[in-house]
């Protein structure tokens with residue numbers, strides 16, 4: 438099948454490369470010309486395990502082509518996937534301008550019947566507006582569809598080959614049949630539904646996962662109060678198959694390019710419909726407060742003040758195996774630490790460059806050892822595999838004070854304490 442993918446970020450590029458690997462002819466488009474010229478050379482502009490190989494294979498077989506020209510991208514496409522960003526505005530409202538702009542360009546260049554399928558995460562009201570925008574500039578027939586994306590950064594390629602489910606939101610049989618055919622080689626159950634339900638599934642999924650995280654962080658607060666162990670509580674809780682083990686890890690809370698903005702978007706969308714989504718507001722509230730709660734622990738372990746002290750942040754990306762720092766907890770933490778007058782050294786295995794673009798006033802280090810040398814505290818923010826293997830004995834000698842505040846409950850607390858460190862996790866005294 439001829440496919441066009443609009444937007445070559447995490448979702449668009451992975452989608453394009455995976456569909457090309459099944460023998461489809463994919464043209465991937467981005468308005469960012471620099472990105473396109475890198476991609477044409479087979480260079481992937483962000484870190485995502487396995488993606489570069491897949492992109493290179495697609496290019497080699499001539500199944501994956503990159504362009505900045507809408508007319509070239511959608512000239513022959515049977516299905517056009519919109520995969521552009523839907524970021525949050527400063528006030529938490531959703532910014533759909535990239536989707537609307539893509540829709541207009543699609544309409545202006547449509548030559549023949551196509552299915553225009555929104556993969557970006559958008560509120561259900563978006564489809565109507567997208568349809569209006571396209572119809573304003575073309576008389577060529579098209580069907581609108583929505584296949585929300587559930588990939589996880591860090592395992593995006595694997596997730597796209599075998600997703601937990603494929604959601605296909607359509608209003609016509611023709612569009613549904615085409616999308617079902619395209620997804621045939623992809624494993625996993627199908628959920629065929631109308632457009633609005635498809636888009637709500639995506640928001641509900643992210644809001645629910647965010648809820649699990651804020652819930653376990655609230656239980657962790659109780660553990661801290663009474664000296665119970667959140668790891669054991671979560672284990673005992675998650676073994677109930679109705680609850681499940683995933684997303685029951687207490688810590689600094691959620692960040693990233695999806696959970697925070699999608700939670701805010703659902704709250705805003707609900708408000709526009711006249712529903713005050715208080716429950717979800719509290720989920721967000723718990724998450725926002727988690728950084729301050731973590732810092733209280735740091736201040737306490739550092740004898741009441743952080744002012745003038747050197748602290749080392751290990752991990753900048755919002756989770757391991759990605760270089761994405763959008764809404765990363767590290768950024769909130771560093772902002773607060775700066776206000777407190779701390780000197781901050783940071784290290785991340787992959788996200789130093791992306792962080793440099795948004796972080797000022799910190800010392801970027803090229804290794805954990807360099808970040809920890811002379812430091813008064815190790816603040817673990819992202820649970821990279823590399824940090825699990827740290828030589829704690831050696832680190833103890835490098836640091837000025839042997840203090841670890843573990844924002845992901847990653848270290849073996851007994852081992853850390855036995856090596857003479859002062860240690861605190863979240864809910865695991």
Ligand SMILES: NC(=O)c1ccc[n+]([C@@H]2O[C@H](COP(=O)([O-])OP(=O)(O)OC[C@H]3O[C@@H](n4cnc5c(N)ncnc54)[C@H](O)[C@@H]3O)[C@@H](O)[C@H]2O)c1
Pocket residue numbers: 443444445446447448449466467468469472520521522523535536538539556557558559586587588589590694695
């Ligand atoms: N990143 C994830 O893990 C993930 C997972 C599931 C769903 N989503 C959703 O998918 C969407 C895309 O997310 P992402 O992380 O891939 O975004 P991204 O910011 O990484 O990429 C978006 C790309 O779209 C391009 N773009 C913007 N306007 C354009 C236009 N008019 N025409 C063509 N290209 C344009 C940008 O230059 C950019 O390269 C969002 O709605 C997001 O919420 C993301």
